[in-house]
Amino acid sequence: MHCLFCSIAEGTSSSNTVYEDTNTLAFMDILPMTPGHCLVIPKRHVRDIFELGDEDAAHVMLACREVAKRVKEKLEPLGINLLNNNGPAADQSQFHFHIHLIPRYGRDRLLHPWERSYGNPDQIRTIAEVLRGERELPRSE
Numbered sequence: 735m736h737c738l739f740c741s742i743a744e745g746t747s748s749s750n751t752v753y754e755d756t757n758t759l760a761f762m763d764i765l766p767m768t769p770g771h772c773l774v775i776p777k778r779h780v781r782d783i784f785e786l787g788d789e790d791a792a793h794v795m796l797a798c799r800e801v802a803k804r805v806k807e808k809l810e811p812l813g814i815n816l817l818n819n820n821g822p823a824a825d826q827s828q829f830h831f832h833i834h835l836i837p838r839y840g841r842d843r844l845l846h847p848w849e850r851s852y853g854n855p856d857q858i859r860t861i862a863e864v865l866r867g868e869r870e871l872p873r874s875e
Contacts, residue, residue, distance in 0.1 A: 739830035743777040752804065757790065758797040763834065767844055770809045770837040774798050780831040782820040794833060801835055811837035 741747035742761060749761035752772055763771040774797050776790040786794075802814050817834040819826040838844065863869045 737779055737828075737830050739773075739775050739828055739832065740779050743775065753797060753801050755793070755797065757793040760797055760801045760835070767834075767836050768811075768839060768842050770805050770811065772801055772805070772835045773832045774801060774835060775830060775832045781829050782826065782831055783818060784820065786831050790831075794831070798833055798835060805835065805837050809837055812840050813838040 738747060742749045743759050749759075751759060751761045753760035753774075757777055758774060759777055760772050760774040763773050774794055776786070776794055778790065780786050780790060798816060802816075805811060805814060815834070815836040815838060817836060818832070836844070860869070860872070864871045
């Protein structure tokens with residue numbers, strides 16, 4: 735199966751590269767949410783965070799930090815969002831692990847795609863216990 739991001743990493747598809755090392759590549763997003771929106775990828779094909787190994791995870795995060803420093807210094811955003819989508823329900827459109835690095839410029843009108851509200855404290859506590867392995871997730875029948 736053809737992977738656009740593998741082609742970019744191999745140099746057979748073009749991109750506007752902003753950072754590259756042995757294991758990772760960062761390039762400009764062609765559908766930028768704000769000016770300076772970059773994608774950071776492992777060069778090796780990894781479908782999503784669930785397939786991402788420890789070494790690749792470390793390399794990608796170090797590359798994100800380097801690109802973020804460059805963006806902050808050169809573009810002077812007021813903040814930066816890192817965003818990663820995994821699976822169709824999370825709006826993953828390219829099935830090669832990647833992190834969006836999105837500079838934020840105050841009145842850029844970019845909104846989070848979800849509304850935030852306080853959660854139910856009992857549910858929050860129960861889910862934390864499930865994630866720590868202290869209990870099973872209650873199933874409704």
